[in-house]
Amino acid sequence: MVTADKESNPRIIQGGMGIGISSWNLARAVSMEGHLGVVSGTGIDSLMIRTLQMGDPGAHYRRALHSFPFEKVASKILKTFFVEGGINKDRPFAHLPLPSAKLSADHEEIIVAANFAEVFLAKEDHNGIIGINLLEKLQLTNLPSLFGAMLGGVDYVLMGAGIPREIPGVLDRLALNEDVSIRLSVLGATSGDDFRTFFSPKSLFSEHQLTKLKRPRFLAIISSAAIAMTLAKKASGRVDGFIVEGPTAGGHNAPPRSSSVTNDRGEPVYGEKDSVDLDNLKKIGLPFWLAGSYCSPEKILEAIELGACGVQIGSAFALTDESGLAKDLKEKALALSEAGDLDIFTDPHCSPTQFPFKIARIKGTLSDENLYKARKRICDIGYLRQMYKKDDGTLGYRCPAEPESQFTSKGGNIEDTRGRHCLCNGLLATLGLGNLRSDGSRELPLVTLGDDAKTASRFEADRRGYIARNVLKLLE
Numbered sequence: 001m002v003t004a005d006k007e008s009n010p011r012i013i014q015g016g017m018g019i020g021i022s023s024w025n026l027a028r029a030v031s032m033e034g035h036l037g038v039v040s041g042t043g044i045d046s047l048m049i050r051t052l053q054m055g056d057p058g059a060h061y062r063r064a065l066h067s068f069p070f071e072k073v074a075s076k077i078l079k080t081f082f083v084e085g086g087i088n089k090d091r092p093f094a095h096l097p098l099p100s101a102k103l104s105a106d107h108e109e110i111i112v113a114a115n116f117a118e119v120f121l122a123k124e125d126h127n128g129i130i131g132i133n134l135l136e137k138l139q140l141t142n143l144p145s146l147f148g149a150m151l152g153g154v155d156y157v158l159m160g161a162g163i164p165r166e167i168p169g170v171l172d173r174l175a176l177n178e179d180v181s182i183r184l185s186v187l188g189a190t191s192g193d194d195f196r197t198f199f200s201p202k203s204l205f206s207e208h209q210l211t212k213l214k215r216p217r218f219l220a221i222i223s224s225a226a227i228a229m230t231l232a233k234k235a236s237g238r239v240d241g242f243i244v245e246g247p248t249a250g251g252h253n254a255p256p257r258s259s260s261v262t263n264d265r266g267e268p269v270y271g272e273k274d275s276v277d278l279d280n281l282k283k284i285g286l287p288f289w290l291a292g293s294y295c296s297p298e299k300i301l302e303a304i305e306l307g308a309c310g311v312q313i314g315s316a317f318a319l320t321d322e323s324g325l326a327k328d329l330k331e332k333a334l335a336l337s338e339a340g341d342l343d344i345f346t347d348p349h350c351s352p353t354q355f356p357f358k359i360a361r362i363k364g365t366l367s368d369e370n371l372y373k374a375r376k377r378i379c380d381i382g383y384l385r386q387m388y389k390k391d392d393g394t395l396g397y398r399c400p401a402e403p404e405s406q407f408t409s410k411g412g413n414i415e416d417t418r419g420r421h422c423l424c425n426g427l428l429a430t431l432g433l434g435n436l437r438s439d440g441s442r443e444l445p446l447v448t449l450g451d452d453a454k455t456a457s458r459f460e461a462d463r464r465g466y467i468a469r470n471v472l473k474l475l476e
Contacts, residue, residue, distance in 0.1 A: 013035070013036045016040045018043055018251075027130055030468050033469055033472045037130050047324075049093075054083075054433070065077060073112075099138075109204065116151045129155040132156070140197055141383070143182065156216050157218050158219045168236055172215060179199070181199070184395075186388060219243055228284055256269060257273050267348065288309065291314070294312075297475055320468045324430075324431050342360065349420065358449060359446065360449040375444065376439075383423075399422075400412065429445040459474060
């Protein structure tokens with residue numbers, strides 16, 4: 001067994017797949033085998049409160065909240081959201097307010113508690129290492145998310161989908177319970193604007209004596225050596241390494257730098273300019289891992305020979321028993337994989353972020369164009385809303401996946417709404433937590449997987465169980 005302790009660099013990093021695919025259960029299983037298990041912090045506040053409303057099967061979140069250091073906060077969350085036996089099937093989930101630059105104290109408490117709980121459960125009863133994956137684009141919830149994860153003792157923070165220059169310094173200050181802020185990416189902002197979101201641990205938990213926290217290692221997920229160099233030189237604090245993610249990885253991919261050409265399927269075409277210059281990356285002198293179709297012993301060895309410490313693997317773990325993906329979707333994906341028919345489509349329009357997004361074409365999901373068109377647009381979760389400067393100079397919010405009339409009334413371009421999916425609702429539905437709508441319909445799932453999932457059936461281990469341990473055994 002390859003081991004990874006808190007002082008060494010892991011050989012295999014399990015990718016952080018949201019919402020909830022990289023569950024605490026999956027991260028724990030990987031960590032207990034001596035590798036870096038990673039939970040996803042994306043949307044974890046919604047995941048926790050919906051699970052509580054479902055009756056919290058296994059009592060896991062209740063167990064974690066009983067260990068949360070702020071007892072009154074935990075009690076309030078349980079009183080508000082926990083439903084013994086689960087809500088009736090004809091009732092929708094209660095949901096949180098849309099994120100904004102100034103979150104309410106109640107919302108901040110829930111975000112902190114949810115991230116604590118996920119890390120706590122992943123680290124429970126073993127000494128392995130656990131990381132948390134967050135998206136730089138989810139700026140409005142990242143500060144309380146980081147604090148919650150650090151309360152839980154997280155060992156690594158992984159962040160991509162942008163250039164997270166301010167996050168290393170945020171980690172330094174949160175370890176001391178100091179106030180933090182990050183500058184927001186706001187459309188229409190000028191050089192003189194300074195839109196920010198703030199978080200104050202001491203103000204939020206003023207009734208408690210806060211103790212110094214461990215500062216986790218920080219790994220930036222990057223798509224070019226130039227971005228790595230920028231972070232190494234200009235980040236606000238220590239960067240501990242890089243994960244080099246290629247365009248075959250699941251979830252969001254970096255847009256091609258080489259051209260705007262698409263292939264005959266309508267997918268973006270990546271060329272030589274999109275390959276990371278590993279020679280220049282090695283000159284920075286920091287550890288790095290390669291990600292995107294490195295799911296075999298031969299590819300892991302290739303990565304190490306290229307100078308990497310190891311690899312990050314996501315899609316092979318997304319279909320394990322321990323992942324948060326709903327059982328029926330796993331079964332459908334594996335059946336398609338075994339038949340050689342699992343189609344992974346890189347959609348340049350799907351995501352409200354305007355980044356290419358990998359979609360697994362599985363029957364009964366929003367990958368079906370007819371089902372997508374039949375869905376009534378709504379933005380009631382709002383993690384991926386754009387921030388823009390309004391005519392009066394204040395901050396506004398809009399989402400290309402919301403109703404077109406709402407988006408354009410806020411100054412958005414109608415063309416930006418074409419083909420956009422509500423990832424927030426679709427990804428929660430992949431966990432079996434799709435919300436019920438007023439017409440009696442329930443939100444349909446949208447499954448994202450990387451190219452490696454096409455051959456994932458090889459990990460089923462003679463039908464004895466597709467579990468994380470078996471995946472790792474076949475990779476060592």
